Amino acid sequence: MxxxxxxxxxxxxxxxxxxxxxxxxxxxxxxxxxxxxxxxxxxxxxxxxxxxxxxxxxxxxxxxxxxxxxxxxxxxxxxxxxxxxxxxxxxxxxxxxxxxxxxxxxxxxxxxxxxxxxxxxxxxxxxxxxxxxxxxxxxxxxxxxxxxxxxxxxxxxxxxxxxxxxxxxxxxxxxxxxxxxxxxxxxxxxxxxxxxxxxxxxxxxxTKPYRLGSGAEYTFQFLQPSMAARAAILPFVEQLDVRTVRVRGVDAIDGWRRFWSALLLGRSAQPDAY
Ligand SMILES: [Zn+2]
The missing domain is CATH 3.40.50.10780 (Dipeptide transport protein)
Known part of the structure; x- marks a missing residue:
């Protein structure tokens, strides 16, 4: 095992x-x-x-x-x-x-x-x-x-x-x-x-694996507007309001990669935000 x-x-x-x-x-x-x-x-x-x-x-x-x-x-x-x-x-x-x-x-x-x-x-x-x-x-x-x-x-x-x-x-x-x-x-x-x-x-x-039935849509709010603005440079990131963005992936991994790369780019605007 x-x-x-x-x-x-x-x-x-x-x-x-x-x-x-x-x-x-x-x-x-x-x-x-x-x-x-x-x-x-x-x-x-x-x-x-x-x-x-x-x-x-x-x-x-x-x-x-x-x-x-x-x-x-x-x-x-x-x-x-x-x-x-x-x-x-x-x-x-x-x-x-x-x-x-x-x-x-x-x-x-x-x-x-x-x-x-x-x-x-x-x-x-x-x-x-x-x-x-x-x-x-x-x-x-x-x-x-x-x-x-x-x-x-x-x-x-x-x-x-x-x-x-x-x-x-x-x-x-x-x-x-x-x-x-x-x-x-x-x-x-x-x-x-x-x-x-x-x-x-x-x-x-x-035990059953935790599988998503459909795709993975992440909607998330950054701590600061500058972070969302920077994440929204990525072509697959949709900006919903001054701090909120959304990404859609076809499956768990695709969704994760989009979410994570958007979050990383956003965080580069304010590296100390926790
Ligand atoms: Zn930790």
Whole structure:
């Protein structure tokens, strides 16, 4: 069995603030280590369920957070930031399931560090507010790979289950606000993540991939007008109002590429927008 893990950082055990996930800030080194522990717990769970190969994709920020030397030796690590499929780089139809470790809830909510790709104040997929987890699940689904496990705060897990009811969830903290949470201990979350990953991997073959019925239409609002104006230079981007744009893709990957390239170009107008 081959398992794919996409690891973000906002939903890692103990993380509650932007400083916790920003290189150079006081707690960053602490939490990049914890990120590795959370990922290793998922790997251990997958191995207990019979996984023989694990690929981990570092999916946060500059995507060089995970330390290869700390990662479980069974896993290989995709590290670095220029990756066409970004948080899902490396996924293909050879995988039996995908797992999302350290994920966060969608922009606008009170989950810890909630956002949906930096730079946007709202993102809709096919007319409904969407999360990074859902977007990435459509990419896995395009390759026929089901998402079977997610870890993060309680909002992250419930949002994922709203669109994919079978996903196993490991709640590692309970958000009180976007910048506060009641955090479970690393010893406890290790058990929770491992158990959820194991249960998810066991039902990999019986879980349906998250496939979009039709194309992928993304409507999203930038934080600032200059960002939307710059994105609208792309010929496939339709500008709906001063901050809102829309792209249409024929399938999940096509939609993702249009969305992501428009977002990247928009963000180049204000690189610090988060
Ligand atoms: Zn992140």
């Amino acid at each position: 081959k398992v794919y893990i996409s690891a973000d950082m906002e939903g890692i055990t103990g993380v509650v603030s932007n400083e916790d996930v920003t290189p150079g800030k006081m707690n960053y080194e602490r939490f990049r280590n914890q990120m590795c522990h959370d990922v290793n717990a998922a790997i251990e769970g997958a191995l207990e369920a019979g996984a023989t190969e694990v690929v981990v994709n570092d999916s946060h920020g500059q995507m060089t957070n995970l330390l290869l030397e700390q990662l479980h030796p069974v896993a290989s690590l995709i590290s670095g930031v220029t990756k066409p499929l970004y948080m899902m780089e490396g996924i293909d139809k050879s995988f039996d399931c995908a797992m999302f470790v350290g994920y966060h809830s969608m922009v606008g909510g009170k989950g810890v560090l909630s956002h949906t790709m930096s730079g946007a104040s709202s993102v809709q997929l096919n007319g409904r507010a969407t999360s990074e987890a859902e977007i990435n699940a459509t990419i896995a689904g395009h390759f026929g790979v089901p998402v079977t496990m997610v870890s993060g705060d309680q909002y992250t897990v419930s949002e994922v289950r709203e669109v994919m009811a079978d996903v196993e969830g490991a709640i590692v903290k309970y958000a009180i606000d976007r910048l506060a949470a009641r955090c479970l201990s690393p010893q406890e979350t290790r058990k929770l993540i491992k158990a959820a990953a194991k249960a998810g991997a066991i039902k990999a073959r019986s």
